[in-house]
Amino acid sequence: MPDVPNTVADITVTPILPRFGAEISGVDLTQPLSPEVAQKLVDLQDTWGVTVYRDTGLDDASHIAFSRIFGVLEKAPSRSGNGRTKRQLPPEIFASSNLGPDNEINLDPSAAIYRKGDQLWHTDSSFMPVRSAYSALLAHEVPSKDGLTWFADTRSAYDDLPQEMKDKLETLEADHSLWWSRKQGGADIDEAEIDDRVLARHKMIYEDKKTGRKALYVGAHCRDVIGMNREEGRALIRQLNEWIVRPEYVFSVSWNVGDMTIWNNLITQHRGGEFDAVNERRDMHRTTVREHTEADPGPDPFSRLFTEMPKLIKTEA
Numbered sequence: 001m002p003d004v005p006n007t008v009a010d011i012t013v014t015p016i017l018p019r020f021g022a023e024i025s026g027v028d029l030t031q032p033l034s035p036e037v038a039q040k041l042v043d044l045q046d047t048w049g050v051t052v053y054r055d056t057g058l059d060d061a062s063h064i065a066f067s068r069i070f071g072v073l074e075k076a077p078s079r080s081g082n083g084r085t086k087r088q089l090p091p092e093i094f095a096s097s098n099l100g101p102d103n104e105i106n107l108d109p110s111a112a113i114y115r116k117g118d119q120l121w122h123t124d125s126s127f128m129p130v131r132s133a134y135s136a137l138l139a140h141e142v143p144s145k146d147g148l149t150w151f152a153d154t155r156s157a158y159d160d161l162p163q164e165m166k167d168k169l170e171t172l173e174a175d176h177s178l179w180w181s182r183k184q185g186g187a188d189i190d191e192a193e194i195d196d197r198v199l200a201r202h203k204m205i206y207e208d209k210k211t212g213r214k215a216l217y218v219g220a221h222c223r224d225v226i227g228m229n230r231e232e233g234r235a236l237i238r239q240l241n242e243w244i245v246r247p248e249y250v251f252s253v254s255w256n257v258g259d260m261t262i263w264n265n266l267i268t269q270h271r272g273g274e275f276d277a278v279n280e281r282r283d284m285h286r287t288t289v290r291e292h293t294e295a296d297p298g299p300d301p302f303s304r305l306f307t308e309m310p311k312l313i314k315t316e317a
């Protein structure tokens with residue numbers, strides 16, 4: 001990358017699907033960005049839903065600095081068991097890895113169960129009343145094969161629904177729970193335990209104010225539709241989740257160290273791909289911008305959630 005200021009004219013956009021996802025090149029993210037270039041990258045993000053930057057040269061500090069163009073960053077709760085203590089990660093970095101506190105591969109079966117939940121299609125933090133918007137994931141260590149990340153276009157999935165279904169969904173809301181997705185990933189939690197814990201309620205249609213487009217908002221944390229009996233509501237959620245991941249709405253990103261992918265959780269779903277987590281290291285660092293962060297988001301809202309988590313589950317974010 002030449003040591004010259006970034007310009008909007010140098011930015012190249014290569015779409016991945018016709019309506020969704022783009023690789024962005026021609027910009028050095030390790031350098032401070034002019035307001036014009038920063039705005040252009042935010043606009044591209046909002047247009048394409050997912051953007052991929054290859055071989056960025058970013059480290060934790062420059063990753064954090066760059067991510068601030070999207071808003072105020074969330075801070076990960078300080079807790080033992082996610083490697084934060086020994087690995088000295090900045091609070092703005094959420095580690096997503098198969099490594100333990102000793103920086104070695106974590107073979108604890110409960111960590112594997114937690115990761116299994118992340119391999120279901122989901123949208124980050126839909127179980128929180130104020131949700132995650134942009135997530136920027138940077139590869140620090142990658143397995144020699146597999147370990148893809150998959151993305152689905154919930155705006156196009158909405159666009160293509162029959163009008164009758166759009167009308168039905170327009171006013172519906174649903175409850176979301178982290179424990180529900182962990183249960184579906186194989187964790188031993190019963191329904192009453194989930195009922196007892198905090199649930200977030202969201203509309204099933206998200207309207208993206210920046211683009212005017214609407215998106216389906218469901219995913220693996222989405223548990224029950226308000227005003228429907230459980231069976232009927234869960235059938236509807238299942239139907240929508242299956243619709244969203246039809247092949248025309250989905251692509252995968254393969255990773256090399258230094259690659260970064262950014263997505264807006266409110267208009268996409270994603271899932272982690274399988275890899276050999278027993279023998280291969282995978283260490284990804286994520287920054288996250290919460291929705292409505294025109295102002296400082298205040299104290300970290302995750303601590304209570306994670307301290308209440310059933311013992312069976314490790315709290316790798």
Ligand SMILES: [Fe+2]
Nearest residue numbers: 118123124270
């Ligand atoms: Fe995720």
